[in-house]
Amino acid sequence: MTIVIFGGGGDLTHRKLLPALYNLHVDGLLPPQMAIVGVGRKPMTDEAYRDFAKDGVTRFSRRPIDEGAWQSFAAFVFFAAAEIDAEQGLASLGARLDIIEHEHHLAGDRIYYMALPPSLFGPTVKQLDRARLVNRSGSHSARIIVEKPIGRDIESACAINDAIAKVFDEPQIYRIDHYLGKETVQNILVLRFANSIFEPLFNQKYVDHVQITVAEEEGVGTRAGYYEQAGALRDMVQNHMLQLLALVAMEPPHSLDADVIRDEKLQVLKSLRPLDDAAIATNVVRAQYAGYRQEPGVDPASLTETFVALQVFVDNWRWSGVPFFLRTGKRLPQRTSEISVYLKDVPPILFNANPSARLDANVLTIRIQPDEGFSLGISSKRPGPHVDVAPVKMDFHYGAQFNGSSPEAYERLLLDVIAGDPTLFMRRDAVEAAWRWVMPVLDRWATQTAALPQYPAGAWGPAEADRLVESTGRKWRAL
Ligand SMILES: NC(=O)c1ccc[n+]([C@@H]2O[C@H](COP(=O)([O-])OP(=O)(O)OC[C@H]3O[C@@H](n4cnc5c(N)ncnc54)[C@H](OP(=O)(O)O)[C@@H]3O)[C@@H](O)[C@H]2O)c1
Structure with a gap:
């Protein structure tokens, strides 16, 4: 080789x-x-x-x-x-x-x-x-x-894919999304399909909503040239976050064959509720961190978003009506990527009868970085003579359980290309489906000239992002 x-x-x-x-x-x-x-x-x-x-x-x-x-x-x-x-x-x-x-x-x-x-x-x-x-x-x-990035819109993505397809057949092409090489991301399928405890709950009957956060602490740094042309939606949502969403939401594949898994992920992308102008106005928030326009290489009148939050729906039988809240941005309080699956509240009786002290919902959190692992938030009785219910965490840390450092994503991905296994790579149809879904947002933003809302460096985005979730009676998870 x-x-x-x-x-x-x-x-x-x-x-x-x-x-x-x-x-x-x-x-x-x-x-x-x-x-x-x-x-x-x-x-x-x-x-x-x-x-x-x-x-x-x-x-x-x-x-x-x-x-x-x-x-x-x-x-x-x-x-x-x-x-x-x-x-x-x-x-x-x-x-x-x-x-x-x-x-x-x-x-x-x-x-x-x-x-x-x-x-x-x-x-x-x-x-x-x-x-x-x-x-x-x-x-x-x-x-x-x-x-990545494979293009900056659907036309340029198709043009790149067409140019490559003139010379290479699809099975010869490995489109990297390095998120898919991370151990915890690979573990999403294991968690769902190798444990009888979780999969029966992964649907609209039991899940209230899902939150996916990909937060960066750093600003644009030396990459303004690239980032000014991209922005958070192109840089993170179109690829990494939609891939994470697809893994969480996909139907069980009938085998671990690369194309069987990729077919199921594609079905999720195709089931995303299209974003029309009204949905973009209510379900998509973008903002810039204060000071972004003064960064070296950034246009002082830049309209590039460094933060985006979305409410997304997967319109299929399994996920009907379940909101998926996505947020990503630069200069957020910490570098963290995680997925949290919020289960529905228990009925408001017995231990959950007090309207001013409702129990926390069970939350399954998959931590992708740093401190890879997952945790399950459950309610437990505090020791003592009274029935006092408190939230506790069942916590699994990769580092503590499996000694030594996990391989880097690129190690796994390079090894898979050498072995000819395309499972963790993006197929052309998935890349283009993801672009098709984000295009209405990009097109609408392209017509808007007003300065973006700002958020202070070190905050979890603008107030509008909080309102996006709170207007549905929910809250962003405190990280
Ligand atoms: N850096 C990252 O962490 C990162 C993360 C994710 C994805 N990516 C993607 O990975 C790719 C490479 O990124 P990078 O950060 O390594 O980029 P880079 O350092 O800016 O450029 C990579 C190489 O491209 C060659 N190059 C640039 N302009 C050229 C031109 N006009 N003609 C011929 N060669 C040219 C240069 O090679 P020579 O000058 O040596 O000829 C340069 O070493 C990009 O698609 C980027 O989006 C990068």
């Missing part, structure tokens, strides 16, 4: 991909013979590229670097220069790959990783084809990994 990383000198490669590949090597999970080839525009020696990789591993690996393991890893890391824009831009890359594969007795199976700005996905794929570097079928496999 040869992994060819376009954007081999970029930030993603430095911080995530090379450290992930190094950890897979330390765990003995990479194929015994392989090569990793970083590709960039400026020529660089293999040695210089290994120094760049070592710096990334030293700074960002979940394990401290081990010199012996590093030396054996570095021996199969290479660099190749290529100009994607040039007429025969990848011809020399093909020759270099052939030499590396020949010298290292590799069969020529390749993974092309697009760690590039999305505007370059199409041109790069075209050049790969022109240089005859892609086998659709035959003796050598060729796979492509595409990073």
